[in-house]
Amino acid sequence: MERLEVKNLNHSFGFTEVLRDINFTLKKGQVLSVVGPSGGGKTTLLHLCANLLDVEEGNVTNSFVSTSFAFQDARLLPWKNVIDNISLGLLAKGMSKAKSIIESKEIALRFGLEENDFDKFPKDLSGGMRQRVSFARALVVKPSLLFLDEPFSALDIGLKKELQTILIDKIDKKEISILFITHDLMEAIRLSDEILLLKSDPGHIVKKFSYDLAQKERDDKYVYNESAKILQDEEIISTFELALK
Amino acid sequence: MKFALKILKDFPAYLWSGWGAIASIFLFIAVWDMGNQIYGDLVLPSPIETFKTLSLMLQDKDVLTEINITLYRASLGFAFSLVIGSALGLLAGFFITASMMSRPIVTILVGMPPIAWIVLAMIWFGMGDETVIFTVIVASFPIMFVGALQGTRTLDGDLKDMAKSFKLPWHMKFFDVYFPHIFSYLFPAWVSGLGMAWKIVIMAELLATSDGIGASLAVARSQLDTPTALSIVVIMIVSLMFIEYIILEPIKREVELWRD
Numbered sequence A: 001m002e003r004l005e006v007k008n009l010n011h012s013f014g015f016t017e018v019l020r021d022i023n024f025t026l027k028k029g030q031v032l033s034v035v036g037p038s039g040g041g042k043t044t045l046l047h048l049c050a051n052l053l054d055v056e057e058g059n060v061t062n063s064f065v066s067t068s069f070a071f072q073d074a075r076l077l078p079w080k081n082v083i084d085n086i087s088l089g090l091l092a093k094g095m096s097k098a099k100s101i102i103e104s105k106e107i108a109l110r111f112g113l114e115e116n117d118f119d120k121f122p123k124d125l126s127g128g129m130r131q132r133v134s135f136a137r138a139l140v141v142k143p144s145l146l147f148l149d150e151p152f153s154a155l156d157i158g159l160k161k162e163l164q165t166i167l168i169d170k171i172d173k174k175e176i177s178i179l180f181i182t183h184d185l186m187e188a189i190r191l192s193d194e195i196l197l198l199k200s201d202p203g204h205i206v207k208k209f210s211y212d213l214a215q216k217e218r219d220d221k222y223v224y225n226e227s228a229k230i231l232q233d234e235e236i237i238s239t240f241e242l243a244l245k
Numbered sequence B: 001m002k003f004a005l006k007i008l009k010d011f012p013a014y015l016w017s018g019w020g021a022i023a024s025i026f027l028f029i030a031v032w033d034m035g036n037q038i039y040g041d042l043v044l045p046s047p048i049e050t051f052k053t054l055s056l057m058l059q060d061k062d063v064l065t066e067i068n069i070t071l072y073r074a075s076l077g078f079a080f081s082l083v084i085g086s087a088l089g090l091l092a093g094f095f096i097t098a099s100m101m102s103r104p105i106v107t108i109l110v111g112m113p114p115i116a117w118i119v120l121a122m123i124w125f126g127m128g129d130e131t132v133i134f135t136v137i138v139a140s141f142p143i144m145f146v147g148a149l150q151g152t153r154t155l156d157g158d159l160k161d162m163a164k165s166f167k168l169p170w171h172m173k174f175f176d177v178y179f180p181h182i183f184s185y186l187f188p189a190w191v192s193g194l195g196m197a198w199k200i201v202i203m204a205e206l207l208a209t210s211d212g213i214g215a216s217l218a219v220a221r222s223q224l225d226t227p228t229a230l231s232i233v234v235i236m237i238v239s240l241m242f243i244e245y246i247i248l249e250p251i252k253r254e255v256e257l258w259r260d
């Protein structure tokens, strides 16, 4: 069984402790979200899980056959146009140039990019377009485990919903497992099987919320209800300092 | 290939944008002619006389041979320092220790006046090809080296992580992620290295050889043959402008299209 297992993970940058005693398991087909305040160490956690940072203390075991990463800042290659950026991962897997371009164009269109954007360099794209290109680049390789670091933060609600639907479709077919970082509680509730609440200074998990209803069955009403519920939660209120002083 | 075609396709538009440059050249020639009228033919021959001499010179086989000799020396020295300078700069950039160790050496090489190199080279190699080529190499090498070094040192760590996360094989890492960035530093360095090589080759020839256009310039000076001297200067300037504006600049534009 493919799984990502994090045990007793601690991390510091120099003398600043960023993460303390993080434990969780992500099984195949699951969607695990991490929510928490800005600067709480979410990106650091994701980079540790994806082996982009060296684990100093504790264990990260990843047995997923393939992974890909959509970064918080899009990290596109500035000297490549939209399609060549998207096809990067496909080419790395050894797919032929022609085939990778066809697949990249297909996913670009599905992500709301237009034909006349295809030849543009990243400098000529809007922030949201860059984010979509980056997300497309991660999804087009059909990873078994997808790391998402706030991939929708620069998108309008329509686009957001459309991309979420694409993800939910894949989740429903059990094609993908996701470790998902977001600021947006509604988004987390719409997509996740489990939500980890990461409190900052140093980042540690204070609570887990589980949602059993299949993602496809969750309608707006369900999401609003659950969001309202979670916003009443003591831990949520204190973590995000929601209480009016 | 596609790339070369694009350069050719955009070329007419680029040329058209050169009208301003041409206007300023004509203005310069007008000022030159004024200088001639004030100071007389001996000090500053008129543009017309210079260009007449020039066209006579260009029909002369001997002059063409001299130009070829100079071209040969300059391109050999330039090519050598391009290859070695870029390669060593890349190597130094990839290893922190090497880049730290190379810094003082580069400072010395950059700071050392070329004329001092010419004197040393004359002592070491005598009068001839070697002296000239050596001087060209030591003068343009540091430019290439620093370009390659800076390009490599400024590689974006975030993009490296991205490459790692997609498990790019080494050749893709190099050609798709590292090279375009490094090249955007290297290419301008090559251009200024070329300008340097061209200036130094003339100077070295003037002092250290009996052939090449530098030497012709020395002869023209000793015979007070100002029109010939000016014609040689024109040859030097026009050829440098040709290389820079007709060949390198269009390439540079296409290469840097992705930049802000």
Ligand SMILES: Nc1ncnc2c1ncn2[C@@H]1O[C@H](COP(=O)(O)OP(=O)(O)OP(=O)(O)O)[C@@H](O)[C@H]1O
Pocket: A013, A018, A037, A038, A039, A040, A041, A042, A043, A044, A045, A072
């Ligand atoms: N490379 C680094 N060197 C030193 N400190 C770092 C580094 N990367 C992150 N930090 C620090 O670690 C802390 C957590 O950063 P991180 O990027 O993980 O936060 P985050 O939860 O992703 O925030 P956001 O939601 O705003 O993206 C911050 O205080 C940040 O300053």
Ligand SMILES: [Mg+2]
Pocket: A042, A043, A044, A072, A149
């Ligand atoms: Mg972050």
